[in-house]
Amino acid sequence: MNFRTPGRLYAEVIGDPIAHSKSPLIHGFWLAALGLDADYRAARVAPADLSAYFADRRADPDWRGCNVTIPHKLAALDHVEDRGDVRATIGAINLAMRAEDGALIGANTDAGGFYAPIAGFDFSGKPVVVIGAGGAARAVLFALAKMDVGPVTVLNRTPLKGAALLSTFGLKGRALPLTAALPPAALLVNAGALGMTGQPSLDLDLSPLPDDAVVYDLVYAPLETDLLAQANDRGLETVDGLEMLVAQAALAFELLFGVEPPRERDDELRELLTA
Structure with missing residues (x-):
């Protein structure tokens, strides 16, 4: 048809x-x-x-x-x-x-779309964690470089890929495996597919995050992922994938x-x- x-x-x-x-x-x-x-x-x-x-x-x-x-x-x-x-x-x-x-x-348009919902926050010099190292993560890291954030930790199945992206965008930080403990951060971004409908869940302990941290999940199916649900339970500021x-x-x-x-x-x- x-x-x-x-x-x-x-x-x-x-x-x-x-x-x-x-x-x-x-x-x-x-x-x-x-x-x-x-x-x-x-x-x-x-x-x-x-x-x-x-x-x-x-x-x-x-x-x-x-x-x-x-x-x-x-x-x-x-x-x-x-x-x-x-x-x-x-x-x-x-x-x-x-x-x-x-x-x-x-x-x-991913970089601009990622930045728009958090334009009112000031993350200058503050630590950030990004999960994933694919196409969406590249847009996120590009935007973060423009935002002059502090050290960036990339969590990815292949840490070498994450390290390469940090170098590509001139960001200081480190790359760790997905199984690594979450470091303290002002902003946590899930830029991977984990947590999406049909994909494995993203299991993270958010306790290292400070009370004023922002948790941003690019996944929008489901709209409230396990990551955002856990962040909401902590009373953290959240940004969902629809934004x-x-x-x-x-x-x-x-x-x-x-x-x-x-x-x-x-x-x-x-x-x-x-x-």
């Missing part, structure tokens, strides 16, 4: 798996609110099909671009022009879009459709996403 009308602009989110994605709800809500004649959907694309996907969509003049999620954030760079030098900075993209000259270019998801989606929406989304309706959107 064709999900769209030929000649009508559309965009997508691609990944594998993709059924859990809330991006179609977000972008669909904004398109309807603005009365734009365009569509947005989810498309499951297996790693082996990524090249064929981009070849097909590149030839479709109605296609505005796609958001890119796990596991394609690094591999998708090979299928777009890197005009913003994303490969040398963040090293991963979460957006591929058609430029005005027709070229397909890559961008990353980053909506923030990065807003940046992507403007790039894809050329208009700002109606962020004044965020409360209504959140109710839709959590229904």
Whole structure:
């Protein structure tokens, strides 16, 4: 079944798996609110099909671009022009879009989306812990470097990968295995897949965190992960994955459709996403 009308602009989110994605709800809500004649959907694309996907969509003049999620954030760079030098900075993209000259270019709105919900906090010189070392973690570490935070501890199954990322972004700190004890930190960020529906849980002892620490989980399915539940039990400030998801989606929406989304309706959107 064709999900769209030929000649009508559309965009997508691609990944594998993709059924859990809330991006179609977000972008669909904004398109309807603005009365734009365009569509947005989810498309499951297996790693082996990524090249064929981009070849097909590149030839479709109605296609505005796609958001890119796990596991394609690094591999998708090979299928777009890197005009913003994303490969040398963040090293991963979460957006591929058609430029005005027709070229397909890559961008990353994850870093800006990650920062937006915590813009009111001051983490300058304060210790931070980041869990994970994949594409999302790269965006987080890129943003942290711009925020001038204190030492950063990366917890990852492969500590060497975490150490390499610290070096890439010029961050002082250390990389430890996931089994290591959590050090004290002003900000704890889960940038990995642990805790996501269908994935193993993220088991951490949060007792080393001070009472004014912020716990930020990029996972949004489920919305309240075990990590956030434990942080809430401690009375810690928390940021859930929907906040980053909506923030990065807003940046992507403007790039894809050329208009700002109606962020004044965020409360209504959140109710839709959590229904």
